[in-house]
Amino acid sequence: MALHLSKTVVGAASVLVGALFLTGCGAGAAETSDPTSSAGAPSSVSIESNLGTVEVPVNPARVVALDNTSFETLRDWGITPVAVPKGLLPGTGFEDWIADESILDIGTHREPNLELVSEADPDLILGGYRFTEVQEDLESIAQTIDIAGSDEAAGGYVASLQAQTTTLGEIFQKQDEAAALVADLDAASTDAAAATNGETVFLSVVNGGKIDNGAERIGRILEPLTLTDIFAGKDGDIHGDSGLAPETIAQANPDWMIVLDRDAGAKTEGAQPAKAIIDATEAFAETTFAKNDQIIYLDPQFYTREGIQAYIQAYEQVTAAFTAK
Template sequence: MKKFLAVATVSLLSLVLLGACGNSKKTTEESDKSSEKATTITVKDSNGSVEVPKNPKKVVVFDNGSLDTIDDLGEGDTVIGAPTKNLPKYLEKYTKVESAGGIKEPDLEKINQLAPDLIIISGRQQDFQDKLSKIAPTIYLAVDAKNTWESTKQNIETLGTIFDKKEIADKKIGELEKEITDVKAKAEKSEEKALVVLVNEGQLSAYGKGSRFGIIHDTFGFKLADENIEASTHGQSVSYEYVLEKNPDVLFVIDRTRAIGGDDTNNNVQENELVKQTNAGKKGKVIFLQPDVWYLSGGGIESTHLMIQDVEKGLK
């Protein structure tokens, strides 16, 4: 009898221990699964507050300024999709990622197949925001033409927060602010006035303060050759006679045709006889800005740096 009780006790104890081990294993597995779940954070985008994953591993990026910021933050490996046919040259290494559609028309089916953790858009894709948000959390990072640098800085800070790279983002912002301070001081000290035009297959549009390319005046401090340019996305349509009338000391030119591809044979602004008569033409200060940076990008760490380098040419 005693022998029977001993065996029964050992068997019962074994069952208890096995059950405990099973529960422990189950608890560990549940803990592992819980830790695998991505944590989310709330950040501000151009529409307000939005909840997004922290440290996303698979990102589709339509905004080239955001793409260059992600690259500068050392998180380029997370980018799995982009509008690869519309990338500026300085981001050409990202042509190797999956094409997520055109810069104005995302490929929703392809993006759904990519199963991203996060999608980043700008104004060109705003009409698709609701549809994209059904695929993955979508953040809208625009640049405010009336407050270019502040909105750019906020976008850099937002991406720094999302990727847990706040210190690096703050350092990059500090470096850019120093560059901006330096170029602005030189521009404000100069008595020269600048005019910014976009040329598209021979047609000109002028841009002033509060406009798409207003950063040249608002942030970089260049004086305006015309104080009354109408602020609009597509600029104020002007003629070469207008350019001569305003007679800028520096003429900044953005060649849209070169940025997107097309016939640019009529875009030789510096060769125009009326432009040659301006102060800018006489002094060799018709400055062609990097078209893919200015027209296809902007609002990022690297693009802001490249823009500063561009406008500095007008101060030499």
């Protein structure tokens, strides 16, 4: 459901953005003819976003990061945002951001506090993905780009994570670091593709303590692999309960299971770990994946990570599991 700022807030934000724009035009006329700083470094860069080609500032000082797939890259590059949706931060690895009161918490995509986004006075907003529906509202505050991974991208979602990383490298002048991440994903996915051998797999999501078809969210993992999703195209919802019975899964008898623990990623209070639920499912006792210990549990925070680092780790897990057999 799209959310909108009040007329007062939007008006104030628009006046602010307009004032900044006019100030920039008056003070930066020389930059129009010379898009480099006095030191010869570029002041802006042209990038390809999911919404087209845009010109963005290089090394923006005040960044609002909303797309969770960018968080690990920003953190590892030493870039501290001025505002994030702290409820979407993975439970581990971001303790400093969570505790830092100078980083404003704009809430989650379900009820984003856009007034706080405006208060953060960003030079650039990294939007998209879970925040796609409020793109126009965000653009009324500051320049907002969508470079999130996309299933519709040429080459698929995994390739789009590489494109996202390369673009972030151009914006933040971290081209070498970006190239290393892209190479790591290439190597990890290539190794995983070579290790897999055309066997069947059930892509599982554990949500609300129930085991369901998780292909909607983690089917992307299979893009470079030689595995067959046994329930491809069947009902399943990352946020709901399709009614898929354990007995149905057992009857299909996939060779492997790859598990997304959404309860862990969403920090569901009182939820059991996915492994405990699967181990206690009697219907699985005689399945190939259970008897041969052919179950791969993705990082518990995969649901809130989903960026290039999470996919590198997932492919390394796949390679390790298959080569151990």
